[in-house]
Amino acid sequence: MKKQRCIICGKPMNNGIIIYRRKICKCCEERLLNMECNTDFYKYYMECIKKNLVPVIIRGEELKCQNYHY
Numbered sequence: 604m605k606k607q608r609c610i611i612c613g614k615p616m617n618n619g620i621i622i623y624r625r626k627i628c629k630c631c632e633e634r635l636l637n638m639e640c641n642t643d644f645y646k647y648y649m650e651c652i653k654k655n656l657v658p659v660i661i662r663g664e665e666l667k668c669q670n671y672h673y
Contacts, residue, residue: 610655611635611648625655 607616609628619628627635631648638645
């Protein structure tokens with residue numbers, strides 16, 4: 604099985620958060636939480652998240668947590 608990658612940095616996913624089957628590694632998650640909102644990096648992170656999550660949310664993909672396999 605192909606290892607999942609972080610939607611922001613593209614590194615293989617070992618730990619972090621999963622949102623609508625899209626993954627953000629622990630390192631990117633911590634950077635995002637501690638980052639100032641008016642920086643270029645913050646805007647870049649938001650664009651990565653928007654590009655990867657918005658199409659899934661708009662499409663109305665229904666996820667059932669009990670059926671989710673990591």
